[in-house]
Amino acid sequence: MLWEVTGVIKQRMWVLVFLWVGILGLSGAAWAQVLPLTIWEIPTHNSLPHAIAVGADGKVYFTEFSGNKVGQLDPRTNELRERPVGAGPSGLVLNDDGGLFITLAIDNAIQFLVFTGGTASWAIPTANAWPEVLVFGTGPGKVNLWLNERQGRKVARFSPTQIFVTLPLITVPAVSVTPKTLNLEPVIQKVIPDVYPGNPLLPPPIALFPATASGPFTEWASFVTDRQVERVAVAPDGKVWFSQGEAPLCRLDPDTNTVLYYGLPIGSAGLALLVDPAGNVWFSDTKRVAIGRLDPTTCDISLWAIPEGREPFAILVSASGEVWFTDREGDTIGKLSPATGEFCLYQLPPGSHPLFLVLSADGMLWFTAERGNYLGRLAVKAEAQPSVGPTVVVPPQSFVVTGYTLSQSGNKAELTVSYVYDGTVSVPIWLGVEIIREGTVLSDFLVEPVQIVDIGAGKVSLVVTYHGTAICQSDAIRLAVFLASAGPRTTVKEIPFKTTWIP
Secondary structure, rough: OOHHHHHHHHHHHHHHHHHHHOOOOOOOOOOOOOEEEEEEEOOOOOEEEEEEOOOOOOOEOOOOOOEEEEEEEEEEOOOEEEEEOOOOOEEEEOOOOEEEEEEOOOOOOOEEEEOOOEEEEOOOOOOOOOOOOOOOOOOOOOOOOOEEOOOEEEEEEEEOOOOOOOOOOOOOEEEEEEEEEEOOOOEEEEOOOOOOOOOOOOOOOOEEEEEEEEEEEEEEOOOOOOOOOOOEEEEEOOOOEEEEEEOEEEEOOOOOEEEEEEEOOOOOEEEEEEEEEOEEEEEEOOOEEEEEOOOEOOEEEEEEOOOOOOEEEEEEEEEOEEEEEEEHHHHHHHHOOEOEEEEEEEEOOOOOOOOEEEEEOEEEEEEEEEOEEEEEEOOHHHHHOOOOOOOOOOHHHHEEEEEEEEEEEEOEEEEEEEEEEEOOOOOOOOOEEEEOOOOOOOOEEEOEEEEEEOEEEEEEEEEEEEOOOOOOEEEEEEEEOOOOOOOOOOOEEEEEEEEEEOO
């Protein structure tokens, strides 16, 4: 055990070294770094944010299960709008025209809306079905969406041939939300997967699932009636996969109404589900607490156990093949690099409970924090697509701190910094703060970096907030400048600051 702990510490030290000098390390190794987490708190108290989507214009949409609302955040202006909808909004997809489809778990319906305009709704044929997730797929309609009827134990396709909405112009007032930023250092650990070979000579069991059509809905009832249908995922070939906990993963062919059963290892329970472009089926295992991969051709299953994981809730696969996931009970955003078996685990503030996540076109990972009641953004672009060769940093001699004032009381500190920047690299640059104890950056602090847009002398102010639950001691504040939110930082000043932070 001592050897394992020492190995992890050494590994984290090497990661910091790689960051500081701005290189990638050995060929083929995963590139991990400190990532800034930006938090936008939702104005509605205890709204239980659930699904999330990002539009082509960069605006972020999300459902509020308990708030009975759909929210819209513009991260460029920090304006957040909330619009009332039906009861229990859960799943959400955004079409190319900016329209929103949502599932209403309590109202047992699907609703369509233009955020500032009209709506339309359709009742689920099965009573108390509890529709949750929505995904785009294929089918005969103008729109083809697949969903799970969680309590109805069914998989359904929603295929309306046309959609009519009322067209009132709805004014949704904006609330200005000040974002908070927290730097997250990854815990890195390699895991050897457990492999369960299949037998390609023995095809999976097959069953006939009769389809029931009602209006725009077609439903297929699962034969496993003692397990809820948890998630659905559409494969590139149009087949639809669904999970039911400890029951096998199932592949539905909607053209033939047949289902293939792919058994999980004993002691596994499937929840999140996704099919990558190669046809591999990725899933989260909530019993073994692992990330799983099924090869439908060979029926081989690989399981990567999540170090200290608790409840892997949602997953996505990036274009580079890395698996990002949320650990709801573990308050963690994680990344698995299957080629190396390396996990990078980013610890969120306690009580966050992250749920669903999405990668935006600009390389940002967005997620909902159910109990934290916030939207989170991790700038992972630099990690997912690292540049080759040295990384540009701000030279330390180009940014000189000429003076500062610092005061602290309870869980807050105010810092004003006077500086001179000669513009050696470019503008804008950013000035950030880290709280230090015995040379280690403490994680339970929130501070929004400030942007510096002018060359020459200037003055900026920063507010540091401690969000831990216990009394904390610190002995220094470190000032650092950087060019990009996910890029390497250059320390320009370390201020001795021995103090006590009180929650």
